[in-house]
Amino acid sequence: MAATRVMATVASTTTTSLLFRGPLRRSHGVSICFGNTRLVPKKRFFTCRALYKPEVQIKDEGQPATLDYRVFFVDSSGKKISPWHDIPLQLGDGVFNFVVEIPKETSAKMEVATDEIYNPIKQDTKKGKLRYYPYNINWNYGLLPQTWEDPSFANSEVEGALGDNDPVDVVEIGESQGKIGQIMKVKPLAALAMIDEGxxxxxxxxxxxDDPRASLVNDIDDVEKHFPGTLTGIRDWFRDYKIPDGKPANKFGLGNKAANKEYALKVITETNESWARLVKRSIPAGELSLV
Known part of the structure; x- marks a missing residue:
């Protein structure tokens, strides 16, 4: 049976400073983005008004650990919305929305279905079988809404690698285990440039x-101080997780090291702008669902 869970509180109707141009899209009365650009030397300001009721609910369809299991997002009127396109990226003051796909200390490879209408979360498959990591992931893992890694863009700073055609991934290092579909308010601290099969x-x-140590960490050096070994642990986990399946280790750009918060925000800005071009149909969507 399907069940509905209230999982997250998203900002009520406010103007949030997002990083893309408009007008972009109107989705079932949920959000509308519009241009309000002021030219300031070396800075760009774009705005988006999110027409949200305070609560987003999660609706499970099917049984967990089955091929037909889906986790949908619905607004307060019961209409399905997309966690990729309809959840605002930024809440202001350097705070971002993060959608949990894989809770920490679990191994089922859950992900937003970018090619399905409303982009529900489902378990990934390979050759018709459900996929699992060879061991538990040690952090909450998921995506930044309203971002997209453009597969036609060759990043000159990262060996000319092309984007992977997905939203940007987040590794959340707090102590609490999230839940599938939970929307957390997070602040970025660092970025790793993983290169997966090119x-x-x-x-x-x-x-x-909400983490007790959140106020102590504001950049990459704070992570090393208060979460020693975490950045190396994240890099090594993602480098090696495919090896048990007989695949080569993943590689990392940027000197095989994590970049600081400023660089992470640069990545978010660029991928948010790529998403904006995608939903404006300036770039072919291919099999991606923009609903």
Whole structure:
């Protein structure tokens, strides 16, 4: 049976400073983005008004650990919305929405279905079988809404690698285990440039604002101080997780090291702008669902 869970509180109707141009899209009355650009030397300001009721609900369809299991997002009127396109990226003051796909200390490879209408979360498959990591992931893992790694863009800073055609991934390092579909308010701290079979697959390291140590960490050096070994652990985990399946280790650009918060925000800005071009149909969507 399908069940509905209230999982997250998203900002009520406010003007949030997002990083893309408009007008972009109107989705079932949920959000509308529009241009309000002021030219300031070396800075760009774009705005988006999110027409949200305070609560987003999660609706499970099917049984977990089955091929037909889906986790849908619905607004307060019961209409399905997309966690990729309809959840605002930024809440202001350097705070971002993060959608949990894989809770920490679990191994089922859950992901937003970018090619299905409303982009529900489902378990990934290979050759018709459900996919699992060979061991538990040690952090909450998921995506930044309203971002997209453009597969036609060759990043000159990361060996010319092309984007992986997905939203940007987040590794949330707080102590609490999230839930599938939970929307956390996080602040970015660092970025890792993973190269997976030639594709650029950014990992933004972030922390939930609800974590007890959130106020202590504001940049990459704070992570090393208060979460020693975590950045190396994240890099090594994502480098090696395919090896048990007989695949080569993943590689990392940027000197095999994590970049600082400023660089992470640069990645978010660029991929948000790529998403904006995608939903404006300036770039072919291919099999991606923009609904």
């Amino acid at each position: 594709e650029l697959d950014w990992k933004i390291v972030a922390i939930s604002l």
